[in-house]
Amino acid sequence: MSARDQLLVVIDPVARRTDGESVRIAKDVLGAGAGVRVCLPESPEEFTKALVRRGTRRPVVVGDDAALLRAVGVLHRERALASAVLSVVPVGSAASAVRLARGLGVPVGAVAAARAVLEGAPRRLDLLVDDRDGVVLGDVLIPPVGAVGAGLSGAGGSGDAGSGDAGGGERHPWLRTCQSLVRTLAVRPSRVVPGGPSRLRVEADGVTLVDLDQPVEGVSVRPGGAGFARVEVHPASVGAEVAPVRARARSVTVSGPDFRYRADAVVTGPVRSRTWHVRAQAWGLVLPR
Structure with missing residues (x-):
């Protein structure tokens, strides 16, 4: 990327609290190599506004996976991922x-990651979009019944990008702190506890891979490149080991009795059906050359 790029650096409040030193280093490296406008949002609403009003500046998110997912979710809803x-x-x-x-x-470490922002190249990546317009960058995992803890919600990390009090400018500081803490806890992976086999119907491009009469111990769906998702179903075994059922598909539907699933470490459910569609090269991420 050109050192003359104009960057909008959006620094997530969780990052500022948990590792201020890494945030400072990232700001210094980016500021030395490009024109930088720094945004310090205190709420999901402010985060969203910063990205929507970015103009011609390239957005740079300084934060954890939840912040990255929130940014992709905002741009997806704005139908701006293509540009x-x-x-x-x-x-x-x-x-x-x-x-x-x-x-x-993305490189580990503030210096290496910031240099990749300045010197790297855009790469178009596939993602999954579900039937509720939630996005998934990594994978979807459906574990056995009871193996996902309760108390979490939000699909694909995009559920909280536009939530919260519309009157953000009138809230007291202590209220913003409490709400930020709730948002942080809401995207943490839940504790996994043992569970039993699920009875699910898994369809890949309309072809049934397993039906309700075949208990399964787990299902995974992830972008597999070239516009296809990789689907893997682990049938429950009694005695002899049963080989996983694998497929490539552009659309995957899972249905059956109430089930929960984990998309990019965010747990959603219970639901009775969910469909994920692959969007080929739907979003761009700057990565090292």
Whole structure:
């Protein structure tokens, strides 16, 4: 990318609280290599407004996976993913908080990630969009019944990008702090507890891979490149091991009794049916050359 680029650097409040030093380093590196406008949102509404009003500046998110997912969700709802190219400097409270960004190829460490923003190249990536307009960048996992803890909601990380009090400018500081804490907790992976086999119907491009009469121990769906998703179903075994059922598809539907699923570490449900469609090369992310 050109050093003359104009950047909109959106620094997530969770990143500022958990690792201020990494945030400072990222700002210094970016500011030395490009024209930078820094935005410090205190709420999802302010985060959304900053991205929507970015103008011609390239958006750079400094934060964890939840912040990255929120940014993609905002641009998806604005129907701006085709034209916008995102950059991210992963900053989180733990390695697990930036696992998605690392898996996408973003460097670890504020200096390396900021240099990739300045010197890297855009790469178009596939994503999944569900029938509720939620986006998934990494994968969808449906574990056995009871193996996902309760108390979490939101699909694909995009559910909180536009939520909250519309009168953000009138809220007291202590209220913003409490709401930010709630948002942080709402995207943490839940505790996994043992569960039993599920009875689900899994269809790939209209072809049934398993039906309700075949218990399954898990289902995964993830973008597989070239506009296809990779689907893997693990049938429950009694005695002899049963090989997983694998397929590639542009559309995947899972239905059956109430089930929960984890999309990019955000747990949703219970639901009775969900369909994911692959959007080929739907979004751009700046990665090292």
